[in-house]
Amino acid sequence: xxxxxxxxxxxxxxxxxRAILSCRASQSITSNYLAWYQQKPGQAPRLLIYGASTRAxxxxxxxxxxxxxxxxxxxxxxxxxxxxxVYYCQHAKAFGQGTKVEI
Amino acid sequence: DVQLVESGGGLVQPGDSLRxxxxxxxxxxxxxxxxxxxxxxxxxxEWVANIKNDGREKYYEDFVQGRFTISRDxxxxxxxxxxxxxxxxxxxxxxxxxxxxxVLHWFFEFWGRGTLxxxxx
Numbered sequence: 001x002x003x004x005x006x007x008x009x010x011x012x013x014x015x016x017x018r019a020i021l022s023c024r025a026s027q028s029i030t031s032n033y034l035a036w037y038q039q040k041p042g043q044a045p046r047l048l049i050y051g052a053s054t055r056a057x058x059x060x061x062x063x064x065x066x067x068x069x070x071x072x073x074x075x076x077x078x079x080x081x082x083x084x085x086v087y088y089c090q091h092a093k094a095f096g097q098g099t100k101v102e103i
Numbered sequence: 104d105v106q107l108v109e110s111g112g113g114l115v116q117p118g119d120s121l122r123x124x125x126x127x128x129x130x131x132x133x134x135x136x137x138x139x140x141x142x143x144x145x146x147x148x149e150w151v152a153n154i155k156n157d158g159r160e161k162y163y164e165d166f167v168q169g170r171f172t173i174s175r176d177x178x179x180x181x182x183x184x185x186x187x188x189x190x191x192x193x194x195x196x197x198x199x200x201x202x203x204x205x206v207l208h209w210f211f212e213f214w215g216r217g218t219l220x221x222x223x224x
Contacts, residue, residue, distance in 0.1 A: 037148075044198055044214035045148065051205055055218035056212070090210060093150040093164065 004025055004089050006096035013101065019076040021099045023089035028069045033091055036065055036074045039098075040085045049074065050089075077099070105129040105213040107199045112218030115189055123184040123218055127197030130213075132180040133157075136202035138211060139173060141195035149195070153202060154182065159215045189222045197219075200222075 003026040013019055019058040023034065032052035047056040049065035052072055062077040076083055082103055088094040111123040125137070139151040152173040153162045161173050172185040182199055196217040203212035 031206065031208065033205070035210035037211070040149075044216050045211070046214070047210065047212055050203075051208060061205045088148055090148075092209065095145050095148040095150070097179075 002029065002091055002094050004094050004096035006089060006099045008099060009097075010100045011049050011067060012103070013079055014103065015079050015081055017079050019074075019079055019083070019101050021074040021076075021087055021101070023072045023074070023096050025041075025070045025072070025091065029072075029091050031073075032068050034065075035065070035089045035090045036063075037090065038083075038085045039088065048080065051075075068097060082095075105201065107201065107213060107215030109197065109215045109218040112220045113196065114221045114223065117189060117191055117222055119189050119222070120185070121189060121220060122180045123186065123199075124221070125182040125184075125215060127180045127182070127199075127201070129200065131158055133177040134155045135143075136204070136209070137173075137175060137182040138200040138202045139182075140198045140200050140214075141193075142217075143192075143195040152184065152198070167214065186220070189192050189220075191222050191224075194222045196221060202208070 005024045007022045034052045036049040039045040053065045060101050064075045066073050086098045086100045106128045125172045141149050152175045153174045169188045170188045175182045199215040200211045201213040
């Protein structure tokens with residue numbers, strides 16, 4: 001069973017800065033089957049990225065995913081005020097514990 | 104637009120039962136796998152169960168095996184989660200989610216707003 005570990009737990013940044021979030025798998029993930037989600041307080045999660053690097057419909061291009069094997073990254077190129085949230089990675093039934101991006 | 108609307112949550116005592124419902128619209132429900140994902144207060148996301156589009160295959164996380172049952176009614180575009188023998192640790196917001204596949208890659212495409220289940224004596 002794959003375990004996903006996200007780092008850092010919390011990322012403190014300012015609007016306009018770049019955010020780099022990491023997701024590490026306990027074993028290699030087949031064909032980059034990894035997804036990322038954004039969750040704002042009091043809201044349901046929203047799909048951002050699937051297949052490690054494909055943006056979901058309507059997701060701005062400042063969000064990008066990369067990586068392969070056991071190491072994956074979500075990059076937010078320029079943080080907007082609306083991007084401060086918790087981000088989760090997912091593979092099959094496993095979720096990472098989340099990274100909070102805060103001001 | 105895709106909409107998933109959950110209902111049926113509430114406050115129950117340990118050992119009680121509860122049935123969650125999810126009404127779907129905006130996509131071809133009968134062609135879609137559906138999922139329930141839960142989130143305990145202040146915690147992360149936890150997959151609960153999947154059901155295939157025709158209802159013939161169901162999968163559960165170990166901690167709910169034998170207590171929870173996922174089902175669906177394609178004529179009503181609805182998915183359900185029957186929860187029996189509820190425990191305090193089942194307290195969570197339960198999300199109804201449309202599952203999507205990319206070859207063997209499954210991910211959670213659309214989420215409902217969730218319904219809160221509180222198990223407390």
